[in-house]
Amino acid sequence: MTTGDTRPSWTSIEEIGDVVRSCTKCALHKGRVNAVPGSGSANARIIIIGEGPGFNEDQQGLPFIGRSGKLLDELLAAVPIVRDDVFITNVVKCRPPDNRDPLPDEVIACRPYLKRQMELLDPRVIVTLGRHSLLRFYHEGKISKDHGKILRWEGRILFPLYHPAAGLRNPAIKKQLQEDVLQLPEAVRESIRLSAPAPQPPQPSTEVSESQIAEQPTQPIAEVPETPEAGTQLSETQFTNETTEKGDRQLGMF
Numbered sequence: 001m002t003t004g005d006t007r008p009s010w011t012s013i014e015e016i017g018d019v020v021r022s023c024t025k026c027a028l029h030k031g032r033v034n035a036v037p038g039s040g041s042a043n044a045r046i047i048i049i050g051e052g053p054g055f056n057e058d059q060q061g062l063p064f065i066g067r068s069g070k071l072l073d074e075l076l077a078a079v080p081i082v083r084d085d086v087f088i089t090n091v092v093k094c095r096p097p098d099n100r101d102p103l104p105d106e107v108i109a110c111r112p113y114l115k116r117q118m119e120l121l122d123p124r125v126i127v128t129l130g131r132h133s134l135l136r137f138y139h140e141g142k143i144s145k146d147h148g149k150i151l152r153w154e155g156r157i158l159f160p161l162y163h164p165a166a167g168l169r170n171p172a173i174k175k176q177l178q179e180d181v182l183q184l185p186e187a188v189r190e191s192i193r194l195s196a197p198a199p200q201p202p203q204p205s206t207e208v209s210e211s212q213i214a215e216q217p218t219q220p221i222a223e224v225p226e227t228p229e230a231g232t233q234l235s236e237t238q239f240t241n242e243t244t245e246k247g248d249r250q251l252g253m254f
């Protein structure tokens, strides 16, 4: 069920799958054999996001089942992680013709499905595969520079990797993929640290005498921005690239 593209209210991953399989919101539905909503655990704490289905995925309605999928499985096995531990999907759920890049209007039309999948799964780690998937979250990202880095995105970990298809075409990229994926366990650990409650300051264990109170220095109170706009700009939409000193970065689609 949906209240419109901007406020989808699907209540489960399965329901999104059903809606995607009958979706005609963009031109990609005309050439598909099957839509590919995604597969894996509905309790996954890791979501892996590719760009769009290829030929084999379109034929079977499942993500990453061709040669790219085989390489992805090999990469995950090195960690080790199996598909049942993760949820795998794509930015667009129907195959672009001749495996071309998805067009902006196709990405926009398909956006509510990925957005709602993210809301329902609430993953701690987002693994993007390839440039286009990275750009959905990080407009200024460059896959050649950011691959294998552990980044923060809205209280989660963003972990960009090259697309396995690029690894199949280029042995150097495949080798880099094999090295980068070894950082995935650390990305998971970092996501756990990120979601852990902040330590509480120690509480005074004894009563404070009046003379001690008189000796207490006055604590300065942090200034609150006078305008609501100034405050909201420093909200949850901050992006921090931990691997550089540049600090805040521009956000992607969500």
Ligand code: SF4
Pocket (backbone or CB within 6 Å): 020, 023, 024, 025, 026, 027, 028, 029, 035, 092, 093, 094, 106, 109, 110
């Ligand atoms: S790509 Fe997405 S928006 Fe376009 S038809 Fe397929 S499911 Fe619908």
